[in-house]
Amino acid sequence: MADFLSLSGWLIVLLQGILFLLGAPLLAGWIRFVKARLQNRRGARIIQPLQDLYKLFGKEALVAHTASLVFRAAPYVVFASALVAVSLVPLLATNLPSAMAADMIVLVGLLALGRFFLALAGMDVGSSFGGMGSSREMMVSALAEPAMLMAVFTLAMSAHSTNLSSVVDFNLANGLILRPSFLFALLGLMLVAVAETGRIPVDNPATHLELTMIHEAMILEYSGRHLALMEWAAQLKLMLYGVLIVNLFFPWGIATGDTAGALLMGLLAVTVKLLLLGVVVAVMETVLAKMRLFRVPQYLNLAFLLTLLGLFSHIILETGT
Amino acid sequence: MNMSHLPLLQQGIAVLAALVLFTSFALLAQTRLTSAIHSFAWQGAGVALVTALVAYSSHTSHLYLSAALTLGLKSLLIPWMLHRLVRQLNMERLVENIAHPAVLLLTGAALVIFSYWVSLPIEKLGLGDTRNIVAISLSVVLLGLWMMVSRRQVIAQVLGFMSMENGLFLAAVASTRGMPLVVELGVAFDVLVAAVLFGIFFFHISESIESLDVDRLNRLSEREEHS
């Protein structure tokens, strides 16, 4: 682990944060772009989400007269928690000064904090859509969180650490090993990620017109910079899950030193991996239809089952004499 | 010994065994008959592949034959027969109603833990590279049993029965590199005959109670004795 006071280390952390902030809208744009192409549309440019954010920041933020302080504070809290969360995740390099805080359980907690305020904000104005969205969000997260934690534990048991950086290092050191537990954890985590980031088949990020919407229902009352922060936080979360999946399970290419070459290599690797993941997500969203809301618990049960099997297969097949 | 010290082949065997366990859960939770039959076919294919890999890694040539037999029987012939039966009995669209899917699966998970506990002393004896696949196979056996207990559809029960056989076969392959060939042929023959008999029974049952729901097979319950 790098020195806590190393200046270059902190610079890399800063760089990662900036990359996350800029990369998140681009990843969302990339997925939209690929999806459009798959559906035989030309689609918007990849930088469209960035431009949207820029435009929203320039607009006036209207607040309903029934709204309380929570409503105003929520976008900042949500955005801040997402930002802190992403800054913990090793994007380019592993042994960074921020790594000692990069615990998987902290990460789950930070995400939960953001979600909590999001749900509060949805209910705060008192519109029917907001409350509906909040209750659905809480249902999804209540089912998704155990699965997520189980996946985390599976990884942690192999690496003997809940520290993200250590897990990545562990996987790097061991090279390619077919671990049944990782396979299950990966599948389970992907299902959880889809549910948590509100993608098809759990939620549809592209529409405001469905009675079944979850995420969009909660932020329906926001406008201007508040909306921009909320959108940005959601995109950060999407990228966070993406980076988690690619860097935890396929860590190859990530920088272990802090030389410029290694970092550039790391940037290239993670970009390629995320682009590929984006294609996978786009294909899945094109192929699958959104499922009815009451099917969501079954879907999340499957995720839980998968991660549980991951844990079992770790204990049964991978430990022992 | 850690996973990372195992050769790639053994890792592959472990992954496949875990996938076989997953198909068992899939079978347990599938409400649509046709999907359940597919899951069963995949399970058969998984078991056959494990067998082939074990045969390759331990240079046991007669296991190749067993693998081929399993593939042909469990993942092609029997699923095909069941598919045909389901079509003939007009049950393709049938969806069985499971009362408490979460309880079903959690009990399944508990059974896996139980199998692990039971097979601990066996593992301690030193299984070497096939490790604790015995626990996995016992789980598959018990999950099949649990499926037979919990599901009300005759075909689902048969699938449970056949998946128990898969688990047994996996146990034999994993712990002892397969039984002697003559025994394996005998077992395969029995399974085949059982599958044919099941087919005959579907028709008899559907003729006699006009349904394939075992809840309606209740004429011989002890309660009736009093009435």
Place this chain on the structure above:
Amino acid sequence: MIAFWLVLLLPVAGSMLLALTSSLVVSGWLNVFFCALEFLASLWLAVLVHAGGSLAVAGFQIDAFNVYLIMLTTFVGLTTAIFSRPYMKDVCEQGRLTRQRMRLYHAMFQMFLFTMLLALASDNLGILWVAVEGATLATVLLVSLYRTPESIEAAWKYFILCGVGIALALFGTVLVYFAAQQVLPDAEAGLSWRVLYQHAGELDPRVMSIAFVFLLVGYGTKVGLVPMHFWLPDAHSEGPTPVSAVLSGLLLNVALYAVVRFKMLVDGSLHSTDMPAMAGMLMMGFGLLSFMVAVLSLQRQRDIKRMFSYSSIEHMGLMTFAFGMGGPLATFAGLLHMLVHSLTKSAIFVTVGHASHIAGTQRIEHIRGLIRTQPGVGWGLLIGVAAIAGFPPFGVFTSEFLILSATIQSWPWLTVLLLSGLGIAFAGLFRNVQPMVYGAAPEGQSAVSANMLPVLVHLLAVLWLGLAIPAVLYGWLNEVTLLIAGEGL
């Protein structure tokens, strides 16, 4: 050698020939003929084994234990075939069965005998499993022969429950093979019972005890041990009577035989651990539970065949208990009980078949006044029940007395339980049988053509065994006891 192959292959030949014979008269006689040949062959085999001690042929092994059961099997097979010839002809003429199904019946009857003999003769534990499973498969279509909804349901239960049980037994077998591979120089021989028995002391006790639990539950399902017994009353009551007779008289024995063989291995393996009698204790527990539950369930049955099938569970429980207790006396008693129970119970089922033909139903309350309508059947039932209930001077009394004596020696408190159980069973049986035998015959009830010869032969044999066990048989059973318990009487 020739005798052995004859015993094993005659049923196969018979099955094939009978599958091709469509004439009712011919196939009935042919069935009897083949059974008689098999009996003679097994007699020859028994003489050979008696002279030579044991016989081993490629994968098969005949010692005193299984040759005695092989003889019993072919004998009961023969008498049941004699009974089944006119009985099934009647059934067929009543229109309950088609010609096609009669062919199936005869072919499967022989096939069933083949699987039983294969299971008994095989030295390979895997083949033993295959044969016992084969016996289920052969009989499942016999149970549903009448194709009534009830019989199909019974057959389905039988199929599923025994299938599950036997699957667990295979798991146990795999574990035994695994344990054997760890110690045997020639791993391929790890399923040979003879080889395993020689090396029993080296087998890993932990693995063997886990294996035995699976084997006991698995084969125990077939024995009809509580709580895996639910198939048994259904299958016995809904199948044709000859099938009930062979199921009760033979199949249960073979399953118990398998359990005892495995117990011998496990005992050898656990010999020097702190739980040397684990297998025996388990068997005693299951046996006692089955005995008590069956005795109580027997009381409330309304179907005559169901009642007697519960009586079968009771007696199988008693035998399991006796074998579990171990020791020369209990083992000898268990063997004797196996013999007399098979003879008596198949005689009873034959009589019951006639009785239900006379009354036209199997409901106990509608079967009345047998002794007036047809004295042969009435007396047969009465004497049969007296024998099975353990009346002196029948053989069942002798064996039960021996079991009780053995219990007093080692587990005195359990004798109370056993004695009261026997008393309750006796009361239940006689409460139901008395009005069936005496009572006023309903109007218009007439005699049927009954063949009481098998019943007579069986009951006389049981009576003889009760009065005096012939020296040859005594020596023989003693030899088996020596084999199982390690010491003779």
